[in-house]
Amino acid sequence: MLSFISAKEAAEKWNISQRRVLVLCSERRIDGAMMVGNMWIIPSTAEKPIDKRTVRYEKEHVISLKPFVKWVGGKSQLIDELEKMLPTDGEKILTKYCEPMVGGGALFFNILSKYDFEQLYISDINAELINAYQVIKNNVDSLIEKLQEMQMLFCPMDENGRKFYYYSIRDKFNDTQLCENTATEKAAYFIFLNKTCFNGLYRVNRKGQFNVPMGAYKNPMICDEENLRNINKVLQNVTIVCGDYSLSRQFIDKDTFVYLDPPYRPLSETSAFTSYNSDTFDDNEQIRLAKFIDEINASGAKIVLSNSDPKNVNPEDSFFDELYKAYQIKRVSATRMINSKADSRGKINELLICN
Numbered sequence: 001m002l003s004f005i006s007a008k009e010a011a012e013k014w015n016i017s018q019r020r021v022l023v024l025c026s027e028r029r030i031d032g033a034m035m036v037g038n039m040w041i042i043p044s045t046a047e048k049p050i051d052k053r054t055v056r057y058e059k060e061h062v063i064s065l066k067p068f069v070k071w072v073g074g075k076s077q078l079i080d081e082l083e084k085m086l087p088t089d090g091e092k093i094l095t096k097y098c099e100p101m102v103g104g105g106a107l108f109f110n111i112l113s114k115y116d117f118e119q120l121y122i123s124d125i126n127a128e129l130i131n132a133y134q135v136i137k138n139n140v141d142s143l144i145e146k147l148q149e150m151q152m153l154f155c156p157m158d159e160n161g162r163k164f165y166y167y168s169i170r171d172k173f174n175d176t177q178l179c180e181n182t183a184t185e186k187a188a189y190f191i192f193l194n195k196t197c198f199n200g201l202y203r204v205n206r207k208g209q210f211n212v213p214m215g216a217y218k219n220p221m222i223c224d225e226e227n228l229r230n231i232n233k234v235l236q237n238v239t240i241v242c243g244d245y246s247l248s249r250q251f252i253d254k255d256t257f258v259y260l261d262p263p264y265r266p267l268s269e270t271s272a273f274t275s276y277n278s279d280t281f282d283d284n285e286q287i288r289l290a291k292f293i294d295e296i297n298a299s300g301a302k303i304v305l306s307n308s309d310p311k312n313v314n315p316e317d318s319f320f321d322e323l324y325k326a327y328q329i330k331r332v333s334a335t336r337m338i339n340s341k342a343d344s345r346g347k348i349n350e351l352l353i354c355n
C-alpha cells in the first residue's frame with residue numbers, strides 16, 4: 001500500500017528546507033505529491049527532484065555562501081529562528097526579498113544559498129560596505145587580485161611588519177576618496193581592514209575616519225576566493241543601494257519578505273556600540289523605524305525585525321513592547337558581548353518582532 005509523508009518529513013529526509021519542498025510540490029516536480037486540504041503529502045517512495053539550482057551553480061547541493069565581512073550585530077546565531085519565519089505550509093510563497101539594513105548579511109547569504117527569490121533588494125547607510133558589495137558584484141576579478149596580493153604580503157610578516165603594513169593601509173583607506181575610479185581599491189582596503197582589525201569592528205571618528213587598531217589574528221583569511229566568486233554569481237540578481245532604509249519603500253509590496261536588523265538599542269552604558277557610521281541610532285530613530293514598519297505592514301509585506309531586548313538589563317523597560325504592541329514579539333536566546341570586555345559574553349534575549 002502506498003504510504004505518504006508530510007512536507008516536513010520530506011524536507012528532513014532530503015536535507016532541504018520545508019519551504020523548498022513546498023515550492024517543488026507546487027511546481028509539480030515531485031511524482032505523486034498531492035494536496036489534501038491545505039497540506040501537501042508526498043509518497044514515501046518519491047525521489048528528491050534534481051534541484052534547478054544545481055544547474056545554476058554547477059553544484060550538486062545548495063551553494064555555500066558566507067558573509068564576506070565580520071559585522072557587529074551579525075545574526076549568524078539567529079539564522080535558524082529567522083528562517084522559521086519564512087512563510088511555509090498553507091501560506092503563500094513570497095517572490096521578493098528585501099533587507100534594507102543588510103550589514104554583513106548573515107541572513108541574506110543564508111537565504112541566497114537556499115531559496116530562489118525572483119527579486120532581491122539590499123541596502124545600508126554605510127557607503128564603504130555597500131561599495132564592497134557592488135565591487136564583488138561588478139569587478140570581482142580585480143578585487144580578488146588585490147586581496148591576494150595583500151594576503152601574500154601581510155601574512156608572512158612579523159608583528160612589527162604587520163603593524164606597519166596595517167596602519168599604512170588604514171591611512172590609504174582614509175585618504176582615498178570613494179569614487180568610481182577608486183571603488184575596487186577601496187573595497188580591497190575595506191575587506192583587508194575588516195579581516196585584520198580588532199574584532200572586525202567598523203568604527204569611525206567624528207571626521208568619518210576609520211580608527212580601529214590592528215587585531216591579533218595568527219592567520220587571517222584575507223582573500224576567500226571561492227566565497228567571493230560564489231557571492232559574485234548570486235549578486236547578479238540583486239539591487240544594491242547605499243542609503244537610508246526608507247528608500248526600499250518603493251520595492252516593498254505584498255509579495256515581499258522584509259528583514260530589518262537596525263543597530264542595537266544599547267543594553268547598557270558600556271555596551272553602547274551603535275556607531276557603525278558617525279551617526280547614532282537613538283530612540284527617535286527607533287521610533288522613525290517603527291513608523292516605517294507600520295507603512296510597509298499596510299502594503300501587505302511579511303516583516304521580521306530583530307533587536308536587543310532592553311529587559312535583559314532593566315525588566316521594567318518596555319520600550320519595544322510598547323512600540324510594537326500591534327505585532328507579535330518573540331524572545332530568543334543568544335550569546336552576546338555584554339559589556340566592553342571582549343571576553344565577557346553571556347546569554348541574553350533578542351527580540352524577533354513580526355506581523
Ligand SMILES: C[S@@+](CC[C@H](N)C(=O)[O-])C[C@H]1O[C@@H](n2cnc3c(N)ncnc32)[C@H](O)[C@@H]1O
Pocket residue numbers: 071072073074075076100101102103104105106107123124125126243244245246261262263264276277281
Ligand atoms: C545590526 S547591523 C546589521 C547586521 C546584519 N544583520 C548582519 O547580519 O551583519 C545594523 C546595520 O544597519 C545599518 N544602518 C544604520 N542606520 C541605517 C539607516 N538609516 N538606513 C540603512 N541602514 C542603516 C548599519 O550601517 C549596520 O550595517
